[in-house]
Amino acid sequence: MRDHGPGDPDRLPPPAPCGLPAEVNGFVGRAGELAAAARALETSRLVTLVGPGGIGKTRLAVRAAAAQQNRYADGARLAELSLVRDPRLVAHALLGALGVTDHTGRPARDVLLRHLAGRRLLLVVDGFEHLVETCAPLLRDVLRHAPGVAVLAAGRRPLRLDGEAVLPLGPMTPQDAALLFTARAAGTGRWAREDPALVRELCRRLDGVPLALELAAGRLPALTLEQLLDRMDDRFGLLTCGVRGALPRHRTLRTAVGWSHELCTPAERLLWARLSVFAGDFDLEAVEYVCSGPDLPAGSVLDVLGELIAQSVVTRAESAGGARYRMLDTVRAYGAEWLAELGDAERLRSRHRDWYMGLATWCELEWFGPRQADVAACTDSALPNLRAAVEVCLERPDEAHLGQHLVGTLWFYWAGCGRLSEGRHWLDRVLAHETRYPDARLKALWVLGYVAVLQGDAAAAAAALHECGEGAEAGENVLAGAYATHRKGCLALLSDDVPRAERLLRSALADYDRVGELNSNVLMGQVELAMALVFQDRLDAAVEVCEEVREVCETFGELWTRAYALYVLAYAAWAAGEHARARALLTECITVDHRFNDLVGLALAIELLALVTASEGDPAEAAVLQGAAAPVWDSVGVAVFGSVHFAAPREMCARRAAEQLGARRYEECVETGRALPLDAAVRRALTAPERVRVFRARQRTGPPASPDTREPAGLPTGNGGETAG
Incomplete structure (x- = not known):
């Protein structure tokens, strides 16, 4: 290489041992993102880390560059552009980062390209988003004219250049966030080990955003963790006073987010403000309406x-x-402040409420049909927004009836998708409000009765259904009266008053037929009637009813109620000694119940499967399955509703297994099952036929074996199983 004079702009000064700023405190976490950046730099000469303000783009970019700089003969250099306001100075800023001074009067762009043409260098460009119209074409020219140069950019938006590899940077994982907060808190000099649960909650409230976590840790000399959490509603006022010497946009949480706001057009700012009414995820159709x-x-x-x-x-x-789509809570909170300034918050909240009431109505209708799994997933995703919609109704006394209607409309979700506890919470809240709209209240009342029945709370169920029945009669609301009678029949069934249950269920089904009602509730009423028949030893009649239900479900593509019909048919098959058929029916039943997270149906089916397993001659595996069902009941309420009839399979299985195993070994097997997580318990149940086969083989060749506690592979887990039939 030729010798250059001291003023020659083509001359890069000998690189320092590290051309990147040294870390002043430890880098925490982000192992996956660092690995992704390294892989991207192996295949692309332009890699851009994108993410919202304070997410840690700068630190990650510098760390990634430090790890990769030995691949480049001329090392790595950082160009910080956030303080550059004049687009005409971008090339000058890049030259400054490279240590190049220019006295020639030539255009800075030309000097930059000439200087980099023969270099092998990793150029880190940070904070370019407000200069993207100038920065993007300049970096494109750099990459074209300097084949040995790679660019690692960090900003709030991509450069949108050919060959660009974009790596979105999101919040830290909960584990990394807690480690970062603890590390920064330890540096305040006033840190003692705090309750890990409080640390996790603070990290969750702050979205796992590194800047927010560091600013929060900086408050610990004056505040406790509890005080920090109490003040989190004013996060922009609380999270200030960044480290001296930090970039201005990193000194407070408000300026970090406000920097993005400044870069938006008026239309983008308006949409940002309006999007703040959403909680959690949202879709395009919702945005377009709201x-x-x-x-x-x-x-x-x-x-x-x-x-x-x-x-x-x-x-x-x-x-x-x-x-x-979604926004971080911190970004959403900033938009909410602007929406309030615009004076448009209440109107937008009403539109948001209206959209999600419409969505809930659609889901209720589609629940009876082939899209049940989609409806369950849709409602799961929309749940934070549905909660927000109910809150709006409850804040406005003249709209409380809308909240009653909305919560009642979600009966299928509370009862069918493992949300009994949350459903009970909202039903109790909305029914605490008196309204001038009786029909909405009646719907919420029968749904409360249904949920309370499934939780084993007979007193609350009876009170709600009594009020619903009287109100329906007074208002001549035949359909609400039918639902009240139906759920009273359920209560009688679970209370072991079986003849009364049969009378009430038949009466409700007649009323449904009279008004032309046909949906999952009506079919479930038929299944419950079949259960009443089973409990009166009228198995043939029960099978006839459930076969009819099964046929209707298959016609309409309904899965949830069908699973309960299969449960009754499996009981009848077991009673007839048809163990293989009973097991096949229960396998379908368990798969569907797990798919919908229907814990009541799942616990019933696993306990009946335990009885079938005991009848097939494997008492140890039966005891394990019994134990696996116990935690499921714990999460629902009273085990088997406190019903003698529903508890019969459990009692028969326990008696048989304990007699064959002995009390001590029986309890050991039960505890093995109780220790299984839900997904593992389901896998255990679905692989029971193979376990029974192995058990029988061992019986023929040697002494009885202890229950196998190994996990089977390749079977569906939570809500992801395929249903048969």
Whole structure:
């Protein structure tokens, strides 16, 4: 290489041992993201880390560059552009980062390209988003003219250049967030080991955003963790006073987020503010309905939303139901402040409430049909927004009836998707409000009765259903009266008053037929009638009813009620000594119940499967299955509703297994099952036929073996199993 004079801009000064800023405190976590950055730099000369303010892009970029700089003969250099306001100075800033001074008067761009042409260098460009229109074409020219140069960029939006590898950077994992907060808190000099649960809650409330965690740790000399959590509603006022010497945009949480806001167009700022009414995930259709208006036409919403995604204000993710979007709570809170300033918050909250009431109504209708699994997933995803919609109704006394209607409409979710406890919470809350709209209250009352019945709370169920029945009669609401009678029949069934249960259920089914009602509730009423027949030893009649239900379910593609019909048919098969058929029916039943997270149906089916297993001659495995069902009941309420009839399979199984195993070994097997997590318990149940076969083989060749506690492989887990039939 030729010798250059001291003023020659082509001359790069000998590199320092490290051309990157030294870390002043330890780098925590992000192992996966660092590995992803390293892989991306192996295949692309332009890698851009994108994410919202305070997410840790700068620290990650510098750390990744430090790890990779030995691959480049000229090392790595950091160009910090956040303080550059004039686009004409971008090339000068890059030259400054490279240590190049120019006295020639030539255009800075030309000097930069000439200087880098023969270099092998990793150039880290940070904070470019406000200069993207200038920075992008300049970096494109650098990559074209300097084949030995790679660029690792960090900003709130991509550069959108050919060959760019974009790596979105999200919040830290809960474990990494807790480690970061603890590490920074230890440096305050006032830190003692605190309750890990409080640390986890603080990290959750702060979205796992590194800047927010570091600012929160900085408050510990003056505040306890409990005080920090209590003040979190004013996070922008609380999380200030960053470290001296930090970049201005990193000194407070408000300025970190406000920096993104400054870069938005008026339409983007308006949509940002309106999106703050959403809680959790949301989809495009919801945004177009809730956020559009004369000043933001529905046809433009997609383009504006796309720009917010590009600037890392909104994140996009794929789900089973398609593309979903969300904002970090901190970003949402900033938008909410602007929405309040615009004076438009209440109108937007009403539109949001209306959309999710419509969504709940659609889900209730679609529940009776082939899309049940989609409805369950949709409701799961929408749950934070549904909660927010109910809260809006309860804040406005004249709209409490809308809350009653909304919570009642979600009966299928509370009862069918493992949400009894939350359903009870909302039902109790909405029914505490008196309204002038009796029909909405009646619906919430029978749903409360249903939920309370399944929880084994007979007193609450009886009170709710009595009020519903009287109100339905007074208002001549035949359908509400039928639902009240139906659920009274359920209560009688679970209370072991079987003849009364049969009378009430037949009466309700006649009323349903009279008004033309046909849905999952009606079919479930038929299954419950069949159970009443079973409990009166009228198995043939029960089988006839359930076969009819099964046929209707298969016609409409209904799975949830069908699983309960299969349960009754399995009981009848066991009673007839048809153990293989009973097991096959229960396998279908358990798969569907687990798919929908229906814990009541799941616990009943596993306990009946335990009885079948005992009848097949494997008491140890039967005891394990019994134990596996116990924690499921614990999460629902009273085990088998406190019913003698529903508890009969459990009692028969326990008696048989204990007699064959002895009390001590029986309890050991039960405890083995009780220790299984839910998914493992389901896998255990679904692999029981193979276990029984192995057990029988061992019986023929040697002494009885202890129950196998190994996990089977390759079987479905939570809500992901395929249903047969």
